[in-house]
Amino acid sequence: MGAPTSSVIALLIVFGVLGSALTAAAVLIWAERRLLALFQDRYGPNRVGPFGLLQVVADMIKIFTKEDWIPPFADRVVFVLAPAVIVGSVLASFAVLPIVPGVVVADLNVGVLFFLAMSSLAVYGVVLAGWASNNKYSLLGGLRAASQMISYEVFLGLSLMGVVAIAGSFSLVDIVEAQRGTWFVVPQFLGFVLFVVAASAESRRAPFDLPEAESELIAGFHVEYSGMKFGMFYVAEYMSLWLLSAFVTVLFFGGWLGPVLPPAAWFLLKTIFFVVFFVLVRASLPRPRFDQLMGFAWKVMLPLALANLVVTGAIVLARG
Amino acid sequence: MRLDGREYIGRIPGVGVLQTLWNVFLHAFKPRFTVQYPEEKVPLPPRWRGRIVLTRDQAGEERCVACYLCSAACPVDCIALQATEDESGRRYPAWFRINFSRCIFCGFCEEACPTYAIQLTPDMEMSEYDRQNMVYEKEDLLISGPGKYPDYDYWKVAGREIGGKPKGAAEREQPPADLHDLRP
Numbered sequence A: 001m002g003a004p005t006s007s008v009i010a011l012l013i014v015f016g017v018l019g020s021a022l023t024a025a026a027v028l029i030w031a032e033r034r035l036l037a038l039f040q041d042r043y044g045p046n047r048v049g050p051f052g053l054l055q056v057v058a059d060m061i062k063i064f065t066k067e068d069w070i071p072p073f074a075d076r077v078v079f080v081l082a083p084a085v086i087v088g089s090v091l092a093s094f095a096v097l098p099i100v101p102g103v104v105v106a107d108l109n110v111g112v113l114f115f116l117a118m119s120s121l122a123v124y125g126v127v128l129a130g131w132a133s134n135n136k137y138s139l140l141g142g143l144r145a146a147s148q149m150i151s152y153e154v155f156l157g158l159s160l161m162g163v164v165a166i167a168g169s170f171s172l173v174d175i176v177e178a179q180r181g182t183w184f185v186v187p188q189f190l191g192f193v194l195f196v197v198a199a200s201a202e203s204r205r206a207p208f209d210l211p212e213a214e215s216e217l218i219a220g221f222h223v224e225y226s227g228m229k230f231g232m233f234y235v236a237e238y239m240s241l242w243l244l245s246a247f248v249t250v251l252f253f254g255g256w257l258g259p260v261l262p263p264a265a266w267f268l269l270k271t272i273f274f275v276v277f278f279v280l281v282r283a284s285l286p287r288p289r290f291d292q293l294m295g296f297a298w299k300v301m302l303p304l305a306l307a308n309l310v311v312t313g314a315i316v317l318a319r320g
Numbered sequence B: 001m002r003l004d005g006r007e008y009i010g011r012i013p014g015v016g017v018l019q020t021l022w023n024v025f026l027h028a029f030k031p032r033f034t035v036q037y038p039e040e041k042v043p044l045p046p047r048w049r050g051r052i053v054l055t056r057d058q059a060g061e062e063r064c065v066a067c068y069l070c071s072a073a074c075p076v077d078c079i080a081l082q083a084t085e086d087e088s089g090r091r092y093p094a095w096f097r098i099n100f101s102r103c104i105f106c107g108f109c110e111e112a113c114p115t116y117a118i119q120l121t122p123d124m125e126m127s128e129y130d131r132q133n134m135v136y137e138k139e140d141l142l143i144s145g146p147g148k149y150p151d152y153d154y155w156k157v158a159g160r161e162i163g164g165k166p167k168g169a170a171e172r173e174q175p176p177a178d179l180h181d182l183r184p
Helices: A002-039 A055-065 A076-096 A111-132 A136-167 A172-177 A189-202 A217-222 A227-252 A263-284 A290-319 B005-010 B015-029 B069-073 B108-112
Strands: B052-054 B079-085 B091-099 B118-120
Touching: A002 A055, A002 A076, A002 A227, A002 A263, A002 B015, A055 A227, A076 A111, A076 A227, A111 A136, A111 A172, A111 A189, A111 A217, A111 A227, A136 A172, A136 A189, A136 A217, A136 A227, A136 A290, A172 A227, A189 A227, A189 A290, A227 A263, A263 B015, B005 B015, B069 B079, B069 B108, B108 B118
Parallel strands: none
Antiparallel strands: B052 B118, B079 B091
16 A cells, blocks of 8 residues: 555656756756846846746757757767766766655665766766767867866765765765754865865866867867757756755755755755855856866865865764 | 055965955846847937938028039948939939948048038937838938038038029128229
């Protein structure tokens, strides 16, 4: 009796999380443009529907009706698969995200590791896209993106180890529960900063968007893509923005915990706050040159992440 | 080099980033510069080179004397006209055509015109779907007012004799000398 109901609920949760991830990506197309405009003393799209909301529909119609051309010199199978790899890895990361108590697609006891593994898979998508396009600039862009993502992944994981050490578990639900006293941003502020930087670089978000910068490197690894395959890269970027903000709130800001409002409201508020923060970062900071980017990762961020881990581990051990 | 407090803080790594973020964040609370066209319009100065018009003087007569100077000055040859004369001897254009799909709104015709007839106005809302509709004839160009120069009347200062004004009757003009008179 209980088994079919619980599997129905599980299916509903799966479709709910999937649907909300895709909806969030669609809404973010509009929200990011309006927010960027707000920070730049102008209006964003405000003509198409009320407050420009139908701009999303217009963009979708545009991208679906564009000619979806596969270059004859490209490796067809890999060319088509590369955007799917990226979107798939981002969507899979949503599986371990706890939204409110009880609503999580898969409460893995290695949730953090799963998230790190999925972000590593995204590198494949970028490299395959750069390689399959059979275009020197595309390959260069893909290689740059891959080296950037791999370098920043190193301390993406290390920055989270402090959180794991304090919480005592890799499971994201346990991490949120462990923040009932204080949010982890307080003891792990350095870890928070490192995670924000690393996760921005992982999702190729400004100011780490050199691989796809239109002005540099001729749009990088997705230069040969058109139509919906190109749209997939952008949907993946907006979904990973939402994913990023949600993970920051879950790992460092207490997830659904908060005094007066219902848990879902707290989760949404905190995630939206971080979305606005990431858009603000995109509006403000210039892109570093590629060697500056790599130098920053290896010479500044990695030692800081190691130091953070050492100090946190020492304190956790000393406390017993 | 002595630094004061704020210069010390600004040199700490990472503080520059935070200052930038705060600065850009404050822009969210400043008014936006966008002019919401077409509900609001950008204010255009009166000498702005927009749509070309043919003006009239204070008496209501058209100023254009069909001297062809504007057509000669036009760098893209978009002005075409034909001169004719009325009964009183006053020249005027029989037809006057400007092809606005060629016009570059440079204002050379306005500078060349000796009578202030052709003028450029601060109006640029002239879009058409069909290129034929962008060729303006004299009835499209002629306006009922004096435009930007209300006080100038060419025929009052010109020396040419037209109906009602003999030689010597213009402003600042001497009466014609009597050739058969021996007195200086």
